[in-house]
Amino acid sequence: MTATAASSLLRPIEHPDPAVTVIVPTVPDNDHEAVVACLARQCADAYDVLVVNDPELGVCEARNLGLEHADADIVAFTDDDCRPPAGWVEAIERAFDEHADLVVLEGPVEGGMTYEGRRKYPTCNLAVDRETALAAGGFDERFEYWREDTEFGWRLEEHGTAVYDERVRMVHPERPRSSIVQANEALLKQRYPEKYEDVIVPDTLPERVNDWLWRKGVWDAVDAVRYGSGVSGRG
Structure with missing residues (x-):
């Protein structure tokens, strides 16, 4: 590991023998103090937190580091714009205790982003078996900033x-910063038809119409008018 990479690893919460390590990828322009x-x-006792804070790294690289x-x-993974409830880490531990062969865990998200469990594996609320995730190769950097979480989760399902x-609930107060990357979407479809x-x-049919409008950027345009941003939380 280079000196630059080493300096990007911050450990704001430490434990001598953690059961769970929480990883927060971030960039210096974003404040991670609130998360x-x-x-x-957290109610849990044996956990630590690793913040990857490097403007030269994409989110896949940061999570892999x-x-x-x-x-x-x-x-466990979450983002710098999320607010984990006090029982989040404890719920993750409990789920892994209950399922001996558990390799990938997701849960609901509420707030500016909503998620109810559709095997898309959003990294704002995701936990994995570390050994399995490393053996599977971690996050595929070809999916940077779009569908990297879904592709990662689908790959882990095979293990x-x-x-x-x-x-395992997560609060995502703000709307997500990501938006659709068509090349990544096509690659995901090609790899996992x-x-x-x-x-x-x-x-x-209504869901298909809504999906078509989203893919064509209609909802991004609507959200840009409503919120002053081209970022959409749909999909």
């Missing part, structure tokens, strides 16, 4: 049990 404050109020240097067998747990059809393609 760390929420993590400091954190995954490589995490101390715990369970690694063990995947669980959606209502108790059956999973893409099952998970991504809507079932009903």
